[in-house]
Amino acid sequence: MVSREAGVTVGAAAELVGVTVRTLHHWDEIGLASPSVRTTAGYRQYTEADLQRLHRIVAYREAGLGLDAVREVLDDATAEIGATLREQRAQLAERIHDLQQLDDRLERMIQAHERGILLSDEAQSETFGAEWDARRSRGARAVWGDSPQWAQFAERSASRTREQWQALSAAMTALQRDLGDALDRCVIPGSPEANALVERHREIFSNFFPLTRQMQVCLGRMFESDPGFATYYDGIRAGLASWFRQIIDESARAHGIDPDTATWR
Structure with a gap:
């Protein structure tokens, strides 16, 4: 044990309690824990009582208390x-x-x-x-x-959530049903009804990621050219994959986009 009379330097105290010298200087500056004695050469040192206080501060800090709470615990007799x-x-x-x-x-x-x-x-x-x-x-x-x-x-x-996936699936199923019905009624690509269906598709698909009109054109190409997608859409209505691509292209043209040069951007 360090005697009260002899005391230890700030460096030794920091090592004993497991903190940095900078931390002890900070605690000294805010009046939380200060060295009690001064040597004949003018150096301040920590006594045994000072070290015990430092150990208590460290214990409460490790428990997660802030410095103000630590001060209250150590200094307020009513705490x-x-x-x-x-x-x-x-x-x-x-x-x-x-x-x-x-x-x-x-x-x-x-x-x-x-x-x-x-x-x-x-x-x-x-x-x-x-x-x-x-x-x-x-x-x-x-x-x-x-x-x-x-x-x-x-x-x-x-x-x-699963419920949200179900809602999206229901919305896409309803759109595909309406696409098939529109094809049966020979809705013309570029007509207001066809364009409204294209907008519905873009809005629903944008729940997955923002779908630009140019990206939508690229998807339309894929729906027609990819065997898996083409089979799926043509299974809803014969010829739906190509017609879907056509109405997407005509909607894009109405917005100043050339479907033949559209890229994924």
């Missing part, structure tokens, strides 16, 4: 230390809860970037219909994973 610590524990519980929620959100974000749709294969089939191929959904990352649109899709997917 209820147990109550202060219980309050600190309650605050810590809130922080733990918040951190757990943050961890859960990070985990969902990671899973969304890796998987896209955060539903089991069975839940996807129940949500999107028996013809939905969850394997194709998982494979989308291999094609689009490096694009900004995949990142935007994942960011939105991470917070999307």
Whole structure:
């Protein structure tokens, strides 16, 4: 033990209690813990009592108390230390809860970037219909994973509930039904009704990532040329894949976009 009379230097005190010299200087400046004695050479030193106070400060700081709370605990004879610590524990519980929620959100974000749709294969089939191929959904990352649109899709997917997916699926199903009905009625590409259907498609699809008109033109090409998409749309109505591409192209022209030169941007 260090004697009260001899005391120790600030450097030795810092080493004994496990803090930095800068920390002790700060505590001295704010009057929280100051060295009590001065040597004949004028150097200030910490006595045994000073060191005990420093150890108490460190203990309460490690428990998470702020400096003002530590001062109150050490200097206010009326302070209820147990109550202060219980309050600190309650605050810590809130922080733990918040951190757990943050961890859960990070985990969902990671899973969304890796998987896209955060539903089991069975839940996807129940949500999107028996013809939905969850394997194709998982494979989308291999094609689009490096694009900004995949990142935007994942960011939105991470917070999307099953009920919200169901609502989007219902909206897309209703649109596809109306597209088929419009084709049956020989709605002309470029007409107000056809353009309204194109706008509905762009609005619904923008729930996944912002879909520009040029991007929509590129999707229209894919709907017609990709065997999987073409088979799907033509399964709704014969010729729907090509007609869908046509109404998208005519809507784009009405907005000053040349479908033949449109790019994914």
